[in-house]
Amino acid sequence: MTIWIHRRPESEIDAETASARGPLAGLRLAVKDNVDVAGLPTTAGCPGYAYLPERDAAAVSALRAAGAVVVGKTNLDQFATGLVGTRSPYGPVPDARRPEYVSGGSSSGSAVAVARGEADIAIGTDTAGSGRVPAAFQGIVGIKPTLGVISTDGVVPACRSYDCVTVFTAELGLADRAMGVLAAGAPGRAWPSDIRLAAPPQPVVAVFDSLPDLDPAWEPAYRRTVSGLRERGVSIVTVDPEPFLAAARLLYGGALVAERYAAVGEFVDAHPQDIDPTVGAIIRAARDLPAHRLVSDLAELERLRLAAMTSLSGADVLLTPTAPIQPTIAAVAADPVGVNSRVGTYTNFCNLFDLCAVAVPAGTAGDAQFGVTVFARAFDDAVALEIAGLIAGVGLDTPWPTRVTPVHELIVFGAHLRGQPLEYQLTDLGARWAGEVRTAARYRLAALNTTPPKPAVTRCPDGESGVSVAGERWLLSPAALGRFLAALPAPMQLGRVELESGAWTTAFGCDGAAAAAGKDIGEYGGWRAALAAGVV
Numbered sequence: 001m002t003i004w005i006h007r008r009p010e011s012e013i014d015a016e017t018a019s020a021r022g023p024l025a026g027l028r029l030a031v032k033d034n035v036d037v038a039g040l041p042t043t044a045g046c047p048g049y050a051y052l053p054e055r056d057a058a059a060v061s062a063l064r065a066a067g068a069v070v071v072g073k074t075n076l077d078q079f080a081t082g083l084v085g086t087r088s089p090y091g092p093v094p095d096a097r098r099p100e101y102v103s104g105g106s107s108s109g110s111a112v113a114v115a116r117g118e119a120d121i122a123i124g125t126d127t128a129g130s131g132r133v134p135a136a137f138q139g140i141v142g143i144k145p146t147l148g149v150i151s152t153d154g155v156v157p158a159c160r161s162y163d164c165v166t167v168f169t170a171e172l173g174l175a176d177r178a179m180g181v182l183a184a185g186a187p188g189r190a191w192p193s194d195i196r197l198a199a200p201p202q203p204v205v206a207v208f209d210s211l212p213d214l215d216p217a218w219e220p221a222y223r224r225t226v227s228g229l230r231e232r233g234v235s236i237v238t239v240d241p242e243p244f245l246a247a248a249r250l251l252y253g254g255a256l257v258a259e260r261y262a263a264v265g266e267f268v269d270a271h272p273q274d275i276d277p278t279v280g281a282i283i284r285a286a287r288d289l290p291a292h293r294l295v296s297d298l299a300e301l302e303r304l305r306l307a308a309m310t311s312l313s314g315a316d317v318l319l320t321p322t323a324p325i326q327p328t329i330a331a332v333a334a335d336p337v338g339v340n341s342r343v344g345t346y347t348n349f350c351n352l353f354d355l356c357a358v359a360v361p362a363g364t365a366g367d368a369q370f371g372v373t374v375f376a377r378a379f380d381d382a383v384a385l386e387i388a389g390l391i392a393g394v395g396l397d398t399p400w401p402t403r404v405t406p407v408h409e410l411i412v413f414g415a416h417l418r419g420q421p422l423e424y425q426l427t428d429l430g431a432r433w434a435g436e437v438r439t440a441a442r443y444r445l446a447a448l449n450t451t452p453p454k455p456a457v458t459r460c461p462d463g464e465s466g467v468s469v470a471g472e473r474w475l476l477s478p479a480a481l482g483r484f485l486a487a488l489p490a491p492m493q494l495g496r497v498e499l500e501s502g503a504w505t506t507a508f509g510c511d512g513a514a515a516a517a518g519k520d521i522g523e524y525g526g527w528r529a530a531l532a533a534g535v536v
Contacts, residue, residue: 002091003109003118005033006040007072022067024181027174029063030119032110033073034080035165036060036154040070044156045078045088045106048274049267057154059123059165062185063178071119074109078276079264080125080158081283082106083133083323083343084332087276092329096138098367100328104134104343106158107166111138114168121178122168127158128251129323129347131166132359136322136371141175141392142168142359143385146378147351148189150182159251159259162351172360172394176385180400191405194479195379196430199316199386201423202233206315209238212245213324213345221365222321225372225391229319232390237315243308248348250301252282252341255294256352261286278336305353309377317387318375320346322359326368346373354378358388382432398475402432408481411437411497411507413445413471414455414527421452425487429480434473439507440498441468445526446518447536448510454492455527455536456510456518468500470526471507481506491515 017026031037034044036053037060043050056064064070077087085108086092093108095101096115103112107124111134114122124131126144135142143166150165157163165182169175207226211219230236250256260283261268268275268283275283312318323346327339350357355375362372372391376384382401389396410431415422418433439457443466446456460466476484485494491514497507510518524530 001112001116002075002088002093003112003116004072005043005075005090005109008040008070013069013071016069020067020069022065023177024063024121025067027068027120028071028118029068030071030074030110030113030122031060032076032107032122032124034076034125034156035123037070037073040073042073042156044080045076045090046274047089048271049264053154055154058151058186059182060154062182063121063123065185066181068121071113074113074122076108077106078279079156079260079283080106080127080130081260081279083129083340083347084327085134086329086332087279087336089276094329095326097369100330101326102137102329102332104137104323104326106130107134107168111135111140111142111168114138114140114170120169121174124166124168125155125158126164126166127162127351129344129350131164131168132347132357132373133323133343135168135359136361137326137369139361139369139371140168140170141172141361142166143175143179144350144357144359145179145183145381146189146356147354149187149191151186151188153186157263159256160263161259164351172389172392173396176396176400180403183400183404191401192379193406193477195382195401195405195477197382197402197407197475197477198427198430198432199383200427202235203316203387204235204237204314205229205387206237206239206312206318208241208320210241211321211324212241213342214321215325215365218321218324218365218368218370221363221370222372225362226319229390234390239311239315239318243304243311244349245345247301247304247308247352248344250297250304251348251352254297255289256297256301257282257286258289258294301352308349308353316376316383319387320373320375322346322371322373350375356381356384358384360388360392362391397434402475406478407475408478409434409505410474410476410481410484410494411471411505412474413457413469413508415452416508417472417527425484426474426476429476429484431480432475434475437471437473438500439469439471440500440502442466442498443469444515444520445469445522445524446515447521447530448491448514448518453536455521456515457497457508458510458512458515467522467525470528
């Protein structure tokens with residue numbers, strides 16, 4: 001197999017594994033060879049371009065600090081220009097199961113290393129689908145986060161404005177762990193204060209009303225995935241694919257490709273003997289594009305983005321097949337540009353529209369692995385991950401954005417509990433349910449005569465006995481908590497409450513006079529129990 005361009009000796013890997021510490025201790029890490037690893041050459045799939053970095057890329061450094069052990073550098077479409085995994089002087093990377101088929105690119109070696117069990121985690125990059133297409137073809141998970149939230153320091157640029165560091169793993173839980181490490185240890189673009197931390201209880205998923213270029217043998221697998229979501233209570237709506245696909249065509253059919261020339265064009269011109277013919281033709285074609293064409297295409301891209309985002313109004317995510325076909329290596333050789341373009345039908349628009357994405361396996365279609373991608377708006381990474389988890393059958397209590405962004409806890413006791421009348425006031429703000437809790441046995445629980453009925457939880461004076469009250473923990477962004485507090489009606493208020501663990505956190509409270517006038521229901525220990533007993 002042509003997975004590796006540089007592979008460390010097993011003795012070095014074993015020694016490093018034995019001493020590894022951290023949340024990813026001892027997990028084997030493959031790194032796409034356009035991402036720097038100190039002491040290993042970076043070639044970007046071009047031997048003549050090679051240089052020896054003195055330090056790790058920010059993403060590699062973060063994963064290593066968490067205990068991951070670098071196995072080596074993986075093969076790729078040269079200069080990350082391709083979605084097939086065949087444009088490399090080190091040889092094409094075939095599919096892990098069907099060697100006559102492409103593996104997908106440009107992060108071909110990284111994805112196949114995970115699929116074959118030679119790595120637990122792999123770093124890829126994604127500009128037009130390179131972190132999603134190979135995931136689909138190899139039956140693994142690929143997470144492409146919001147553009148820029150992971151530093152690209154130490155990454156050879158392809159299209160600098162749209163490049164993104166991604167991860168591959170065999171299953172969603174590990175991908176989530178790795179992304180959390182990357183986002184914390186290699187931060188880039190700042191997160192806003194009003195992100196959604198969860199999908200709503202009844203999410204809305206948009207799908208295209210037609211599926212251009214999709215292999216007819218793959219359509220039943222996609223329909224099964226959509227039907228499976230519907231059976232889980234997800235609402236499905238349809239949208240026109242044209243603004244998305246028109247933007248996808250702009251990435252290589254328009255002047256945006258000028259960014260590829262800006263990245264490595266001078267090297268390509270000076271070293272024609274080192275360049276893959278297809279890669280060279282793509283990059284050189286951008287050299288003489290007039291500036292006015294780029295300005296015009298950027299304006300058209302914005303028009304298409306607005307049209308696409310308007311069509312998604314009311315939807316939480318968009319779901320598509322990750323790719324419409326998996327071509328053979330021979331088919332790519334016969335038509336390297338046309339086949340590659342078809343592979344990118346459902347991927348190229350993603351970074352142009354500043355979307356995040358999670359690619360997950362969705363069964364098989366004949367002999368092929370079949371995968372789908374969940375797209376969400378910028379910084380809705382937790383929402384995309386949650387819908388991907390529905391497809392994969394995996395629940396994640398604290399998806400990675402909740403671990404790397406400012407998050408506030410809120411303990412609720414009554415009408416905001418899950419399934420209660422005011423739960424929507426939290427879920428509409430993107431709040432995430434985080435489990436059941438109990439207070440310390442220092443509180444009084446009363447029922448207020450309101451509509452809907454509400455409990456009042458107040459702390460007992462020192463020396464006076466109290467009860468432990470059942471509640472729920474919710475997680476909110478700072479802006480969401482502020483909006484929630486601003487809309488809170490009297491006599492309710494937010495304050496600090498002591499949990500049975502001894503920790504103090506923000507929780508619902510009540511004006512003392514209003515609470516004193518309420519009916520004492522402390523003997524029931526919580527609002528649900530009081531409701532079940534019929535006393536409120």
